[in-house]
Amino acid sequence: VKICVLVKEVPDAAVEKRINPSTGRLDRGGEKNLNPFDTHAIEAAMQLKEGGAIEVDEVVAVTMGPASAERALRKAVSLGADRAVQLTDDALAGSDVNGTGYALAKVLESESPDLVLLGQQSDDGECYTIGAVVADHLQMPSLTQVIKIDVEDGKLRCERQAEYGYDTVLVELPAVISVGDAINEPRYPSLKAIMGAKKKPLDAKSAADAGIEADRVGYDNARAHCSDFAAPPAKEAGKIIEDEDTGETVEQIVAWLDERKLLA
Amino acid sequence: MSGILVYALHYDGAINKNSLGAVSEGARLASELGTECHAIMVGEGITDDLAGQLGNWGAAKVFRVEGPEGLAQPVVDAMAKVATDNDHDYLLFGGGLLGFEIGAGLAARLDAGVVMEVTEVVAQDGKLVAKRPILKDSQVADVHYRSKVGVIIGRLNAFEAKETGSGTAAVEDVQVEFAPHSLKATMVQRGEQRGADVNIEDADILVAGGRGLGNADGFKALEELAGALGGAVAATRAVVDAGWYPYAAQIGQTGKTVAPKLYLAAGISGAIQHKVGMQSSENIVAINKDSNAPIFEFSDLGVVGDLNKIVPKLTEAVKAKKSG
Numbered sequence: 149v150k151i152c153v154l155v156k157e158v159p160d161a162a163v164e165k166r167i168n169p170s171t172g173r174l175d176r177g178g179e180k181n182l183n184p185f186d187t188h189a190i191e192a193a194m195q196l197k198e199g200g201a202i203e204v205d206e207v208v209a210v211t212m213g214p215a216s217a218e219r220a221l222r223k224a225v226s227l228g229a230d231r232a233v234q235l236t237d238d239a240l241a242g243s244d245v246n247g248t249g250y251a252l253a254k255v256l257e258s259e260s261p262d263l264v265l266l267g268q269q270s271d272d273g274e275c276y277t278i279g280a281v282v283a284d285h286l287q288m289p290s291l292t293q294v295i296k297i298d299v300e301d302g303k304l305r306c307e308r309q310a311e312y313g314y315d316t317v318l319v320e321l322p323a324v325i326s327v328g329d330a331i332n333e334p335r336y337p338s339l340k341a342i343m344g345a346k347k348k349p350l351d352a353k354s355a356a357d358a359g360i361e362a363d364r365v366g367y368d369n370a371r372a373h374c375s376d377f378a379a380p381p382a383k384e385a386g387k388i389i390e391d392e393d394t395g396e397t398v399e400q401i402v403a404w405l406d407e408r409k410l411l412a
Numbered sequence: 413m414s415g416i417l418v419y420a421l422h423y424d425g426a427i428n429k430n431s432l433g434a435v436s437e438g439a440r441l442a443s444e445l446g447t448e449c450h451a452i453m454v455g456e457g458i459t460d461d462l463a464g465q466l467g468n469w470g471a472a473k474v475f476r477v478e479g480p481e482g483l484a485q486p487v488v489d490a491m492a493k494v495a496t497d498n499d500h501d502y503l504l505f506g507g508g509l510l511g512f513e514i515g516a517g518l519a520a521r522l523d524a525g526v527v528m529e530v531t532e533v534v535a536q537d538g539k540l541v542a543k544r545p546i547l548k549d550s551q552v553a554d555v556h557y558r559s560k561v562g563v564i565i566g567r568l569n570a571f572e573a574k575e576t577g578s579g580t581a582a583v584e585d586v587q588v589e590f591a592p593h594s595l596k597a598t599m600v601q602r603g604e605q606r607g608a609d610v611n612i613e614d615a616d617i618l619v620a621g622g623r624g625l626g627n628a629d630g631f632k633a634l635e636e637l638a639g640a641l642g643g644a645v646a647a648t649r650a651v652v653d654a655g656w657y658p659y660a661a662q663i664g665q666t667g668k669t670v671a672p673k674l675y676l677a678a679g680i681s682g683a684i685q686h687k688v689g690m691q692s693s694e695n696i697v698a699i700n701k702d703s704n705a706p707i708f709e710f711s712d713l714g715v716v717g718d719l720n721k722i723v724p725k726l727t728e729a730v731k732a733k734k735s736g
Contacts, residue, residue: 166547167546167551172553181484186663211436217654244525245516246519246520246524246525246559249519250520276512277513277516277526277528279516280484280512280513280514280535281516281517281520283517283519283609284488284516284521287591287592287593288555288596289485289597290513290597292509293509293666303598308509309509309649309652309653309659309666309667310508310509310510310602310603310666311428311508311509311666312424312602313602313603313604313605313606314603314605314606314659315599315603316600316601316602316604317597317599318597319596319597320597321579323597328653329650330650330653368591370517370525370558371523371525371526371558371559372523372526372555372556372557372562373556373558374546375555376553376554377546377551378551378552379550379551379552380545380550380552383710386696386710386711386712386713386714387712387713388703388708388714388715388716389713389714389716390703390718390723391715391722392720394721394725395725397722398722398726398728398729399729401697401713401729402729402730404697405674405697405730410617410641410673410674410695411641411730411733411734
């Protein structure tokens, strides 16, 4: 089978994120990195490949993003993907969930994967939904927040937490599965893998190459627009204690609790 | 007729609390728009009583669809059909995992704008505007829909369930032909409880542990502190998934929502998914070694330090104070 892993370049966790007030969009300047949630999806693909319960011929990392996203894609390859596909086109900038899901689905169509894996969320957009959007376009069964995958008679036996406890769901391939970060501990790439990643094939595609209709992507065609950014209702700043002398710290905590009659 | 269609999740003969909140919110918004709020339920053998009671929360009509439970894609098929046949303009969800999945699937199916983690919805010029916190809740954006249909996915507990309706709603059965891919995921077991029973929803004092505890043994110190304070122990999703503590003690997006008098968070960073389950607590105390942890932004008392050093001493000090 062929596994495609959707990955994304996000601002590094250490970079303060801000909205550009003139465009209403996230300012994507500064250091970038591979979305940490995506490393779990790559690891899940590698474990399926190494586990042997299904024969995995190829793991392909797929991203949509600006030219700079190549770095995140190379990192995904260094974690085990065999090759990479980058959908990059100025026309895609500012796409919302609808446009992004549609565009990714078009790229995936040309790859005809048996399994699409992705992380549970992106570190920047705080959106948990792209897998379900892609799945509907591809007409594949889909499940999000999966924390365990076993192969059973060519199907995936998936576990996840839902509203009422743990659910176990049997999913036929081809399918789109988003994995929770509890599913595994991603490996660190070896130096050899990092060097080797530069030599693996990377296929750059434009929107036209992928057969994407221009009027369905980009900021102007977004189905939802943000405006009027405001600060949330402020909560009064709490008291902060830096623990230097633990005896003293504990005394302060107890006094604080006692004042609020929490030690009655 | 245009209107609002709300998905009502149910399990084991009861409707989900967040869904009831969404129906109440849908009814409020529908009256502002001068239209009706309808609800939809998908499941096996849903009774007239179960579906009809949504009238108490403000649904004018309930569409009932026979189909598989606990999975999103059959509901996408059902809602796409009902919304298209009845010309609904807004599809509303009370949050939770299934709401996210169904809402996203509908966004693709109906080419509808979608906004998730919505904390407030307002009617403006005959349209709905969704307010959504962004960038780790540092700002709130107004989101306007630019599509025929708008999908609104509420944040957990954003919408309060209010019994404002006028009794039983009319129940209309709808036959839905499910898409082939929607039947390719099948539920093997739903709602399995793992680990011991812990009742955290009624506790006045909760001591909660997160990944910062380092390992499952870290919970022993928390149990002692909870014992000294006369409270119970709770946990984040991360540590429950890691098997350090039972699911019944989980707070947050997919766990329980609590509002005790005291919530003491040890080694918890304060991710949004956790925050939504505990932010209404009266007093929030956080112990974390990372001074940049988001939890310090919404705690009343923040202690920056090593919890392994602080918690045992705090337990002793609480015991001494109480016995003195």
